[in-house]
Amino acid sequence: MRVGILIHKCSGGGAERVAGEVSRLLDEQGLEVVFFTFFQRKEEYPFGGERVSFPEERTGSLLTLWNRIRWVRRMKREKKIDVMISFLPQANLINLITGGRTIVSFRNNPEELSSGYQAIFGLTLHWADRVVAVSKGVEASLVKYYPAVRGKTTTIYNPLGDFAIQERNLRPVRRILSIGRLESQKAHHRLIEAFGQIAPYRPELTLRIFGEGSLSRQLEIQAEATGFGDRIELLPFTYEIENEYNQADLFVLASDYEGFGNVLLESLAKGLPVISTDCPYGPREILAPETAVTDRANQMEIHEFGILTPLGVAEEETIAQLATAICRLCDDEELRGRLNRQGPKRAKDFSREEIGQVWRRLLNQ
Numbered sequence: 001m002r003v004g005i006l007i008h009k010c011s012g013g014g015a016e017r018v019a020g021e022v023s024r025l026l027d028e029q030g031l032e033v034v035f036f037t038f039f040q041r042k043e044e045y046p047f048g049g050e051r052v053s054f055p056e057e058r059t060g061s062l063l064t065l066w067n068r069i070r071w072v073r074r075m076k077r078e079k080k081i082d083v084m085i086s087f088l089p090q091a092n093l094i095n096l097i098t099g100g101r102t103i104v105s106f107r108n109n110p111e112e113l114s115s116g117y118q119a120i121f122g123l124t125l126h127w128a129d130r131v132v133a134v135s136k137g138v139e140a141s142l143v144k145y146y147p148a149v150r151g152k153t154t155t156i157y158n159p160l161g162d163f164a165i166q167e168r169n170l171r172p173v174r175r176i177l178s179i180g181r182l183e184s185q186k187a188h189h190r191l192i193e194a195f196g197q198i199a200p201y202r203p204e205l206t207l208r209i210f211g212e213g214s215l216s217r218q219l220e221i222q223a224e225a226t227g228f229g230d231r232i233e234l235l236p237f238t239y240e241i242e243n244e245y246n247q248a249d250l251f252v253l254a255s256d257y258e259g260f261g262n263v264l265l266e267s268l269a270k271g272l273p274v275i276s277t278d279c280p281y282g283p284r285e286i287l288a289p290e291t292a293v294t295d296r297a298n299q300m301e302i303h304e305f306g307i308l309t310p311l312g313v314a315e316e317e318t319i320a321q322l323a324t325a326i327c328r329l330c331d332d333e334e335l336r337g338r339l340n341r342q343g344p345k346r347a348k349d350f351s352r353e354e355i356g357q358v359w360r361r362l363l364n365q
Contacts, residue, residue, distance in 0.1 A: 001363065002032040003049075004084040006072065006091045009039040010047055012212075012237060013181070014262040015107045017045045018134075018158045019087045024048035025159065025356035031363075034079050038068060038091075043239055046162075052079070065090070073098040083129075083363060089117050096124045103362070105132040105156075108259035109280055110145050112185070118145070125149055130362060132156050134260040136293045137281025154362065158260050159355035160269055163242060165344045168271035170337045173330045174204050177248035177272075179241065179263045180255065182213030182234070187277075189215075189222055190254040190315075194323040196226030202330065206231045208248070210238060245270040250329055254322060256311070258282040264306070265350055268343035273336050274306035275325045277318065284308060286346070300325050305346045306339065 003026055007019040020035070024046060027033045033049025040053045054071055056064065072094050076084060085103045086095035092104040104125070110118065125131065126148035132155070133139035139155045176195065180186035188209055195207045209219070209232075216234065223232040238244070245251075251267035253276040260282040267274050268286070276283040278297040285293060287306035297310040300321055307329070309321040329336055 002034065002080055002082045003363065004034045004036055004076065004079065004081040005047075005049070006036045006084055006086040006095055007088060008091060009037050009041060010035070010044040011039075011041040014158070014260075015087050017161065017262070018107075020045040020047035021159050021161050021352070022085065022359060025352060025359060026363075029356060029360055034075075034081065036072070036075060045239075050079075065094075069094050069097055076100050085132075089113060089121075093117070093120060093124065096127045099127075102128050103130045103132060104128045105134070106138055106142060106259070107134050109138055109257050110141050112257055122146060126152075128152060130154065130365075132362070134158060135281045135285050137285065138259050140293065141281070156358050156362065157350055157355060158262055158265065159352045160265055160347055160350045161352065163245075163266050163269045163347075165269045165347050166271060167344050168340050170333060170340060171249060172204070173249040173273075173326075173336070174206065175248045176205060176207045176250045176252055176326065177210075177244060177267075178207070178252050178254070179210045179244075180253070182209075182211045182215045182219060184215065185256055186211070187254045187256050188219055190277075190319050190322060191252050192219065192222050192226065192232060193319045194254075194326060195232060196228060197319070197323045198327055199226065199228040199231060202327075205330075206233070208233045208235060208244065210235050210241065210244065212237050242266075242270075245272060248272060250275070250326065252322065252326065253277065253283065255279050261286060265347060268305060269347035271340045271343050273329050273339040274343070275322065275329065276306060276308060277311040277322070278308040279311050289346075300328070302328075302335065305342050 005023045010020050023033050023035045027048030035047045035049050035051050038054040083101040086092045087105045095102045125146045131149050131153045136155050139153050223229045251272045251274050257279050264286050288303035297308045301308045307325045
């Protein structure tokens with residue numbers, strides 16, 4: 001079987017990392033993999049199979065979109081692709097339009113797509129042979145918004161990748177870590193504000209946020225305005241991020257919405273205690289798998305694999321709950337020790353081997 005993987009690029013984001021990882025998993029299983037991208041960069045995530053890139057690296061025009069469609073249609077034919085798996089909205093759309101056996105993968109809540117994409121997927125998504133959601137919450141939302149895909153959907157969680165799973169020894173909380181694009185979805189402003197509220201009483205704490213995006217300057221100004229800018233660092237994305245997990249003592253995700261939350265899984269693998277807003281979708285499925293996907297926290301919830309804090313209440317209360325959860329983990333050695341031990345156990349559920357077998361079974365259907 002010749003399998004194509006289609007995504008914009010193989011750098012910079014969680015979906016890109018997962019696309020590369022899926023190509024590696026299928027390549028290791030003996031399938032003939034062709035990895036298609038529209039952009040090629042010097043620093044990229046690992047990928048498997050043959051690499052083919054679109055010859056024109058342009059963005060933002062209908063002509064470019066049309067040329068990409070023509071190119072993908074030709075590549076499917078020339079490379080004799082039996083099935084094409086695509087990631088992210090534009091690649092999914094092009095995959096559907098260009099025909100053949102198609103598997104499209106949704107990495108985020110479809111409610112958060114632009115109105116244009118929502119409309120066009122309403123017309124085209126039923127063309128897909130299979131629709132893969134990154135979490136059960138995303139799958140339920142897909143069926144709700146696009147009833148025509150009922151019976152075609154499945155959930156395949158993201159694989160952990162090459163992160164080493166390791167339990168860590170109990171230690172005090174000194175460095176808080178967060179990772180994610182500096183865009184409104186990730187709501188880093190909440191974590192900065194929460195840190196500013198507790199920093200006067202906890203001089204040992206520092207905060208590091210890794211990411212790039214349009215809100216970089218705005219967040220820098222906010223960090224300085226807390227009066228503790230010397231203890232808050234906003235740093236660019238790095239491919240050496242595993243070292244940052246090893247050096248951190250606590251991970252916090254403050255997002256408005258997610259599809260899955262790769263960073264939570266990576267934190268668990270490193271034995272880091274984790275706090276996350278109970279946003280749709282992903283964090284609850286990862287940290288509280290014993291609960292229903294539709295459950296929502298209305299106060300701080302301590303679960304087997306991490307802490308969920310409420311979202312959807314007043315913004316001030318959302319921030320206050322994050323601050324309370326941080327303080328709880330700083331003070332509660334027993335809880336930190338338990339999460340140190342439990343996190344790596346949960347991470348094993350998302351091993352490369354487990355997820356690779358799920359993809360293979362899907363392709364064999």
